[in-house]
Amino acid sequence: MAILTLLLGCNGGTSVFEDPELGEYDAEYAVPVFTATYSLGKVLNDLELGTDIAILPDGSIELKYSGEFAGRSAQELFDIITLALVPIEVIDTVQHVDYNIQGTYDIDFVHISSGNINMTFDSNFEEDLDVTVSIPQLMKDGDIFEYQFFVDYVGSTPVITTLVGEPLSGYTLTAQEDTLLTVNYDARLPNGDRVLLDEFVIILTDLEYDYAEGFLGTEEYRIAADTVEISFFNRWIDGSVYFDDPRVRLTALNSFGFPFDGKFIYMDVLTVEDGLLDVQSPFIDGGVEINFPNLDQVGETVETVFDFNKDNSNLREVLGAGPLALYYDIDMIQNPDSASQLRGFMTDSSDIRVRVEVDLPLVGVADHFLVRDTFDFNLEDLSERDIENIEFKFVSENELPLTVISQGYFADSDFQILDSLFETPNTIIQGAPINAEGISTDSVSETFFQTLTEDQVNRIKTAKQLILNTTFVTSSTMETLPVRILSDQEVNLRMGAKFRIKK
Known part of the structure; x- marks a missing residue:
């Protein structure tokens, strides 16, 4: 999706063509549209996806969706x-x-x-x-x-x-x-x-x-009831993505000098297909133990990080259903063991704050994951020309283990479809081969041509929108083998247009 946004060069309402000096005779012109090299890490950081992007030491990419810190003071x-x-x-x-x-x-x-x-x-x-x-x-x-x-x-x-x-x-x-x-x-x-x-x-x-x-004391009180929005599936239409090791991470910052148990009243995931699903885990029912500073650490804050993952919960199944949001309600129980012999402390600046985030490592399987996006499109520079045809040439060299299949529809300002970009959905980027660890081993080149006839050009001269359906398929020959997308894997793209203008 991020690649396609840049790939087709739809520049917020400007024409994809420069307007050359044209004479009053039949002529054929070749116009370079763009040449670019993208790494997915840079593309994701440059786009406004409503999420944080983490590049791990091994080059892996994680999408992070976070709630706000909430808590209680002394x-x-x-x-x-x-x-x-x-x-x-x-x-x-x-x-x-x-x-x-x-x-x-x-x-x-x-x-x-x-x-x-x-x-x-x-x-x-x-x-x-x-x-x-x-x-x-x-x-x-x-x-x-x-x-x-x-x-x-x-x-x-x-x-x-x-x-x-x-x-x-x-x-x-x-x-x-x-x-x-x-x-x-x-x-x-x-x-x-x-x-x-x-x-x-x-x-x-x-x-x-x-x-x-x-x-x-042994009080129990609400710390946070919040929603973590997950924007990855906002443009989802069909298909599925299975993340190999998704996590819901609880981070607690505690400067009270006594223990807490984090008790989840509920943790639910809103999905695009199956509605609201419960996250199930022994730690939902039994609580998460929160660390605390001892009497030699007055004034310090102790961090607790706990992950709900595929080994201690049903997260892989739940987040494989197309998550849109995570809902949760968490209480805190201070001194949960009621051990009155445990002497604790608090200062006037003591507090306990918690945050819940959803981490989606880009390691998994895309099974014809279809998304839809809409871009401004404008051919006004050519509206006065008598165009015989336009031929697009697209060349890609791809190191990513993702095959990209696309179909575009030209629409007017009322979103009425005028014509399609391809006769049928077309593979515009071929996925790179992978090894047993799901990492691509080589780059793959792909070249294709697409011609718009005179009738098609005339139909789309009034187009104001390009509706793009993009399907992603991972390169694995085994449906269950997850692929790993790394931040330095690149896609080299070149696109040109050749149009013939007649007198």
């Missing part, structure tokens, strides 16, 4: 921890605050990047007070959090004392067993007697974290 998990810190009502000089986190979280410690502590209490004593509040689980530079108040009695009670917006940036909150926070306070009268305070409430606000460590 902020959602940090929000769960923040929700656990409800307002603290301090009713005694030692007040324990237990975990209030839903699920299976067991936090060892978190590092606070921003946020504030706010306190308010009443004193109903008609004396001054010295109050010291400490929270041993909050530490910064080796010191626990401590704040001192002086309550000045001014003649009436209650004396309301408030602390607003004391920064907690840089503090580490370290849990102790089931206790998240312990609030200690010491309130003393001038004579040294300890007393209790009334209406004592502590509120932590606007907390943000940049690190957490512990067992961080």
Whole structure:
């Protein structure tokens, strides 16, 4: 298909002929249309096929169709921890605050990047007070959090004392067993007697974290539900292509310090002939294990690459049915083994992102794979000439193991067929012979002529479109032997036109 696009020299609405200076007499003119050398790797890269082209070290070509990376960030998990810190009502000089986190979280410690502590209490004593509040689980530079108040009695009670917006940036909150926070306070009268305070409430606000460590839950959540469009078969009409080793590749980038299982809810392929087909694999049902950085790799991202292929799935059969799109829905289960003894971590920049791509190596079998394309066509430069006939000469030297059979139809602006290029579909490029590995061993030359009569020329002078049906057949003498197309295999093409103009 890529070869034929360039091969017939249809140049976006311009004539294929130069307009020579013609006199008023019978004459025959030969016009070179083009001479070119193409390698398939270059042709595929130059064309806009809606895909990425990969040239492998051995020269093999892969077509890659990719979805977008999608994922989840650490902020959602940090929000769960923040929700656990409800307002603290301090009713005694030692007040324990237990975990209030839903699920299976067991936090060892978190590092606070921003946020504030706010306190308010009443004193109903008609004396001054010295109050010291400490929270041993909050530490910064080796010191626990401590704040001192002086309550000045001014003649009436209650004396309301408030602390607003004391920064907690840089503090580490370290849990102790089931206790998240312990609030200690010491309130003393001038004579040294300890007393209790009334209406004592502590509120932590606007907390943000940049690190957490512990067992961080066994949540399951959707990561991505997406579609990978496969444009290879967009112009398909008939026949089939069987890729020898197609792959669906899951790439996961994980900077959370704990494992995930990638669980596919579904993976389906939309095909041109058979509708929607299920991809079947033990890893669809059982999940894909996602790697993770350990505690010595904080801040690093670990990549997991997993391939669904012909050995662990039915991909060869499914993608042999003419794929148009891959639909998938994937969830992630964190800490899938529920091993609470496994201590993990996350930072404020941690995330997990996944992408699914379809890789189609150009190794396979084409069984009369027919595609159709339409190009602009214009013979206006010759519309005033009295043309007796036009003879096309086409010469090809081909190293590719692909035979190309073509038929073209000239159509007007309403796509009404005016005439055909050939009487019957014609082999315009002969496939090169291959060895037992499916690699071509020699080049093959092919020359053919095609003449358009005066009647045909007159019919196609108003043509605006060339509809091209192109059939590809691999060179294998064995239907099951896949051929391998390499990036440096070349096709040398020469095309000329000879037309006779009469007075």
